[in-house]
Amino acid sequence: MESMRMYDLIFAKKSGRALKPEQIAFWVKGVTDGIVPDEQSSALLMAICWRSMNTEETLALTLNMRDSGHRADLSSVPGIKVDKHSTGGVGDKTTLILGPIVAACGLKCAMFSGRGLGHTGGTVDKFAAIPGMKVELTEAEFIASLARVNFANSAPTGDFCPADRKLYALRDVTATVESIPLITASIMSKKLAGGADALVLDVKCGSGAFMSTLDDARTLAQSMVAVGKAHGMKIKALITRMDEPLGWAIGNALEVMESVEILRGQHKDSVLALESFRLSAEMLVLGGLAADLDSALLKVHGVVADGSAFDLLKRFVAMHGGDPTALDDFSRLPQAREQVEIKADRAGYVQSIDSRSLGILAMELGAGRKSKDDVLDFGVGIRVHVHVGDSITQGQTLLTLLKQPERPLPTIPDWVTLGSEKPSPVDWLLETVE
Numbered sequence: 001m002e003s004m005r006m007y008d009l010i011f012a013k014k015s016g017r018a019l020k021p022e023q024i025a026f027w028v029k030g031v032t033d034g035i036v037p038d039e040q041s042s043a044l045l046m047a048i049c050w051r052s053m054n055t056e057e058t059l060a061l062t063l064n065m066r067d068s069g070h071r072a073d074l075s076s077v078p079g080i081k082v083d084k085h086s087t088g089g090v091g092d093k094t095t096l097i098l099g100p101i102v103a104a105c106g107l108k109c110a111m112f113s114g115r116g117l118g119h120t121g122g123t124v125d126k127f128a129a130i131p132g133m134k135v136e137l138t139e140a141e142f143i144a145s146l147a148r149v150n151f152a153n154s155a156p157t158g159d160f161c162p163a164d165r166k167l168y169a170l171r172d173v174t175a176t177v178e179s180i181p182l183i184t185a186s187i188m189s190k191k192l193a194g195g196a197d198a199l200v201l202d203v204k205c206g207s208g209a210f211m212s213t214l215d216d217a218r219t220l221a222q223s224m225v226a227v228g229k230a231h232g233m234k235i236k237a238l239i240t241r242m243d244e245p246l247g248w249a250i251g252n253a254l255e256v257m258e259s260v261e262i263l264r265g266q267h268k269d270s271v272l273a274l275e276s277f278r279l280s281a282e283m284l285v286l287g288g289l290a291a292d293l294d295s296a297l298l299k300v301h302g303v304v305a306d307g308s309a310f311d312l313l314k315r316f317v318a319m320h321g322g323d324p325t326a327l328d329d330f331s332r333l334p335q336a337r338e339q340v341e342i343k344a345d346r347a348g349y350v351q352s353i354d355s356r357s358l359g360i361l362a363m364e365l366g367a368g369r370k371s372k373d374d375v376l377d378f379g380v381g382i383r384v385h386v387h388v389g390d391s392i393t394q395g396q397t398l399l400t401l402l403k404q405p406e407r408p409l410p411t412i413p414d415w416v417t418l419g420s421e422k423p424s425p426v427d428w429l430l431e432t433v434e
């Protein structure tokens, strides 16, 4: 170890050679201990971006990052613990829906979730919009939640993967985020440290996602599935479309409302409902609670129809100090005091919606963070009234912005493309990888 030099790792990767497992261990330990200077890590990250990493290197990077900090031990809760991870999308509130569904079906759903940054929201912020809700659970509280209501969701409170945290901060400022091995190691190290036995991945593909082409999304999905399997995880990935926001709501309290509506059986044919139900069903199959997807989907529809999934969400909220009556009476959720309608200046068919720019608009309204210490306004956001393929008339309301009067109206981006032809429909589910 002592004779190793970061210079040699950078030179090897720059020249297109694979790093040895002990070299990767040396780098990750040095990053964790704060010994490796940022400029050397940055140079290596850039070399990895250009030269990539093979499966063995990606696996070594993942495992070393996983072991750089605390690992949750959920073994005191019997049974398979299932997790879900989405690579991030605008309006993606599937966790609020599928967590209660799979838990109501009897499966343990253990999820550590993040806070939002930039144009994508974070699950933790959505739960935090429910008055009183505690979203940072100790490991003992997390385990108690899993044991009592089959569902636990928390911001990571243990010091999970400090090496990833440091490297992600460097990637963010050195334009080295978009590298498949680096994304794989970053996501999978945290998922493995979270302690679940099975994982369903929702790899987003399209204008609002990290991966804009199906080829890249597939390569990322295959890479994460390979790492999960090598580590004995039950794992499957869905590649789903993210070229319009998921559902009608962008913004924290609004997304809670929309999730509750889905759990109450509304919007059954929406992409949000179909995707949340399918992800739930995949979790039930991986967790051994259903033999196949069809029987899993029957269970999913059953717990929505009989109200037990919604009831479970209320019990989860109450258990963590939240006000469950806010889920029946939305006026108890944080509210915006002003509404601005954005109308169509001409007629046409919606060809595409730039979800990234709507995510940024929601952030400008105060629903998201520009930098990680920003304080959120849970009540503000956007109601999206149109989807790709809709026919709209001139003057029709396309968006409702929910804002606070003291905050100036942000510049409205060019977010929608209209055309004279109805675009051919594209399925929300592009592919599966297992």
Ligand code: URA
Binding pocket: 087, 168, 177, 182, 183, 184, 186, 187
């Ligand atoms: N999310 C992560 O946690 N890490 C990445 O590298 C990309 C998305």
